[in-house]
Amino acid sequence: MAALLVRLHWNLVTHPLGEYIYSDMNGYNSRADRLVKEPFGHFEYHAFFPFGTHAFAAAFKAVFGLEDFRQLGVAYALMGALGVLAAHRIALRVSTVRWVPHVLGLFLVCYYPYLSIGGYLLSELPFSVCFMLAVWCSIRLVDHGRMRDAVLMGAAAGFGAWFRPQILMSVGVLGLYWLWRRRALPRVKLLHFVGAGVPLAILLGLSAAHFRYQTGRNGLVSxxxxxxxxxxxxxxxxxxxxxxxxxxxxxxxxxxxxxxxxxxxxxxxxxxxxxxxxxxxxxxxxxxxxxxxxxxxxxxxxxxxxxxxxTLWRQLEYTYLNVALLWRYNVPWPDSGRGQWREPARVWTRIYEIAFAIPSLLFLFTLGPRRLVRQGWLAVHMVAVLVTAALYFGGTRHRASYDPLFLFFALEVYAVIGRWAWQRWRARRAARA
Structure with a gap:
């Protein structure tokens, strides 16, 4: 509830979504308007970007009017709160330290980078919510082995691909991890992946049909x-x-x-x-x-x-910089282009770089030990993000979509290291006594 109230105030009062319709936001808005006015038109450019964001906006515009951005602001606030809720639920299931889920939830209520991406008509927040819901369903699948969680996981991933197809990298890496660790994941069966694949295939099929309809060419999303x-x-x-x-x-x-x-x-x-x-x-x-x-x-x-x-070395240099951009050398856009919001965005970028970047990466060590297989089931998404950034390019704005999960990684690492240090200190103190 706190996350929702903060986001409603942000999107309706402090940072009204409708007052920031320019550049990419204007592109999504104009495509949404065109879709409402000509729902059966063929527009090649509508398949250049993933269509999920402008289709989502068009649905609201068709009901509330082309210039009513308040309802979209409310919808984005709800999605932001849902992303926070999903992160808290994931942490409750996986964390080995009691206080971590509660600190994570409280921190995400006002965590500026995640709040910020929900104040613009962009794809990052809708994608993030679909991603977080898919991850939540996936850890429920690990714990209970229920087919409905597998189906919901596939559906969330499919809708996420409509906003940003990079979620398919997570799907692939998760499948590879299951092949490697399936003996340690006794409740997750091949049949569950088939069940998840059905809604995913249907949604990707609809996406491919949209692509063909708009361009006359074959493609998946954009x-x-x-x-x-x-x-x-x-x-x-x-x-x-x-x-x-x-x-x-x-x-x-x-x-x-x-x-x-x-x-x-x-x-x-x-x-x-x-x-x-x-x-x-x-x-x-x-x-x-x-x-x-x-x-x-x-x-x-x-x-x-x-x-x-x-040369291979130069491509490796490109790859290093592509990945480094997830944390360094850039301030998230659109805030970087607005004087009012540039400084808080810059400060929070620096805070994340110093306090959370390395601890969240250290969570990758959970991929190894068999006893940490549930944590490794989540860590694969960090691998997917790193691979995607390496191939294309990263950015602090792109990483913000994953921050609810990555912040959990960092807090969990801090908690485990802190507990180990506390136990060592107590043991030494007892030995001296």
Whole structure:
């Protein structure tokens, strides 16, 4: 209830969602408006981004009106509170220390990065809620072995893919972990994965049908996968498409994380010092071509060219920076572009980097011991995030979707280390006595 009240005040009073409709938020909003006005229209660009966010917004606009953002603000507040609830329930089931779930829940009530992503019409929060619900159902499956939890897990993952397909990486890594540790997970059977796969396949099938309907081409959710991988493997900071005389206009995208890296480079040059990191693009900082911004053949050609022209070491450098961006060198956008919210976003980014980044990564050690298999069942999602960031690129905003789970990882590590240190101190004190 506290999480909901805080988010309602944030989305309706402090940071009204409808007052921040620009850039990507305006893109989602305009696509939602168009979907309401022409529900059976064919719009190629509607398949460039995952369609879940603008379809979700369109459902509210169809009922409450195109300009009524208060109801969307309430919906986003509810989703944020549900994400907090799911994190608390997961911690109650898995934590080995009694106080961790309660501290986690209280901390998430006002945890700024998670509160912030719920104040914009973006995909991060709806995706996060679907992800957290899928994880909650998955740990219930481990504990009880019920088919309904498997089905709900698959459904939540399927809806999550409508918002951000990266959830499919978690699905794959979780399946591999089960193959490795299935003897230690006696209640989780192959049949449960079949049960989870049914709603997942149905929802992905509907997504593929939407993709085909909008573009006339085959695809799963969206066309921006290869587009994003160009940034990860070439380290250019901008891609723009130019008019081609066939209805495609000028469109450009620049990841805020890469823009901030270029800004850092310029600042350091003015100071006469070397920056700690830089993009170092291999085929140019800006890539442009005439045609459609979602041209997958063009993007795949860029990826092949970059892989051909770079050494393995340079690709490893790219990969390191892609992953490091999950915690460092960038302030979450859109807050980074607004003076009023830039400073709290910067401060919280620094707090997470110092206090939670390394402890949350240490939770990966639970993947090894058989006795920690339930913790390892959760840790696989950190692996999925690291792999996704390595292949494409990371960002503090992208990580925020997973923060309710990753903060639990960090608190659990702190609690276990603290308990061990306390026991050692008491043992030494007793020995001296």
């Amino acid at each position: 066309e921006n996968g290869p587009f994003n991988m160009v940034f990860g493997r070439c380290h250019n900071s901008k891609i723009e498409s130019l008019p081609d005389g066939k209805g495609h206009g000028k469109v450009h995208f620049r990841p805020p994380e890469f823009l901030q890296l270029n800004n850092l480079l310029e600042r350091k040059r003015k100071e006469g010092v070397e920056p700690p990191v830089r993009l170092n693009p291999i085929i140019g900082d800006v890539l442009n071509y005439p045609g459609y911004i979602g041209d997958r053949e063009r993007h795949n050609a860029y990826i092949r060219e970059c892989l051909h022209k770079t």
